[in-house]
Amino acid sequence: MSITLGDASAAPGETDTGRLRVGESRDGSPVRLPVCVVNGADDGETLYLQAVSDGDELNGLGVLTRVVPQLDPEELSGSVLIVGIVNAPAFQVAEHRNPIDDTKMNRAYPGDDEGTNSERIAAATFDAAKRADYVLDLHQGSTSRMLNEARVRCGRHHRLHRDCLELAKAFGTGHVLDQKGPDGQLARAAPDEGIPTIDPELGGCVGWDEESIQYGVEGVFNVLRHYGFLEGEVPMATQVRAxxxxxxxxxxxxxxxxxxxxxxxxxxxxxxxxxxxxxxxxxxxxxxxxxxxxxxxxxxxxxxxxxxxxxxxxxxxxx
CATH class of the missing domain: 2.40.50.100 (RNA polymerase II/Efflux pump adaptor protein, barrel-sandwich hybrid domain)
Incomplete structure (x- = not known):
């Protein structure tokens, strides 16, 4: 069965890219986020990936530019749904927050399809995320210098806490922040829908950093193998947790x-x-x-x- 996201549509064993419309800009032209669907040849679960929720955090986008060309749908069981650039208005002007409504996108989830610009983008991408069994929301420590880490944001008393920790351990940066996050984070909202979610924070830099990007590429493939999307075993190394x-x-x-x-x-x-x-x-x-x-x-x-x-x-x- 074909899988669609926006105007991207892929039959089993195929990959397709397209755009997801999320509204209009100030001149009335459509705002459309770049999306990708990788539909595996065999049935399985669904992984959702997104990057550039903050417009100046580009390492996640760097990860996607390397993961997608390496991801052969003929070898994949299940599917991968990807939104490459979430905060398109901020990305265009290289700013952290959405300049249209001065909002940090990762405080707008689960969104509102009749709300502000950021809330509408959050709602559209959250609809995509809710189709998945696991979610990776790729971030970085803005332009600060930071360790490569994965963040578990649901809180230690959440019913999915153990599942989110497993996802973080499988991703395998070596460092994990296990602290309940602010309201409006995707990694808070998606677990409430029963979906294990983490936000890997891939270093921190201006532009992008190749070492951190490689951590992210390895992390995505670790997750794909650990959860059976791809063949292969992932050693679950001990992580340092804060x-x-x-x-x-x-x-x-x-x-x-x-x-x-x-x-x-x-x-x-x-x-x-x-x-x-x-x-x-x-x-x-x-x-x-x-x-x-x-x-x-x-x-x-x-x-x-x-x-x-x-x-x-x-x-x-x-x-």
Whole structure:
């Protein structure tokens, strides 16, 4: 049986690309998101993938440009539905939020097909996601520097928590944030519909980063093999899990000099960063409040007093 998404339609053993209409722009021209359907030759489950929910987070799109050409529908059991660029208005102007309604798209789910521009896009893509058995919402840590991780956002008391953790472990970045996310995230809304969902956060950069993209490509194929879409076994390696973050801000204006590296274990009292003036004179020093892993940091060195600098993941264990 043929499978359609927007105007893409693929018979068993075929791949097709097309567009999903989600409304009109200010000049009345249609806004259409790029979509892809990979319909396996054999019956099976459905995986939904999407990228660029935030317009400046491009590593997920980089993943899709590599996954789709490698995905042979003749070897696939089941189907893969893909929305390549969710936040098309933000992508066009290289901004994080939808400039039409100043909304962060991943706070708009499950959406509203009669709502704001972002809510309508969320509703259309959520309809596609609800057709799936598993969902991967590909993100990155915006333009900050960040570890490659997968996020489980349903909350530890959710009925699908264990299933979402399994999906994160199968994806296999090595680091997992297991913390209930804000309302409006796809990884919050889809589990409420009974669909295991994670949002891999593939590093953080300006443009895209090849190392993080490769993590994502391997992660997608790990998921496809683990859940039987493709033949092959996936070693379920132990993951480092964090329960939350301590965020650190600058005590002074100036230039940041990091004393910890991404992925490094830190203990209470360790120096995380120092701030100097333009001539190297020390203006401030910040130490860790507790034990954890140096997880994320701002990219640009200049900071104002009170501006965000870095995050240390806390509540660390393994699973």
């Amino acid at each position: 329960a939350g973050f301590d965020q650190y801000r600058s005590p002074a204006g100036g230039l940041v000099h990091y004393r910890a590296e991404l992925g490094e274990e830190v203990t209470r009292g360790d120096v995380l960063f120092e701030v100097t003036d333009a001539f190297g004179q020390l203006s401030g020093r910040v130490t860790a409040d507790g034990d954890g892993i140096f997880w994320r940091s701002r990219r640009l060195p200049q900071v104002a007093t009170g501006e965000y600098v870095c995050s240390v993941a806390t509540g660390i264990d393994s699973f």
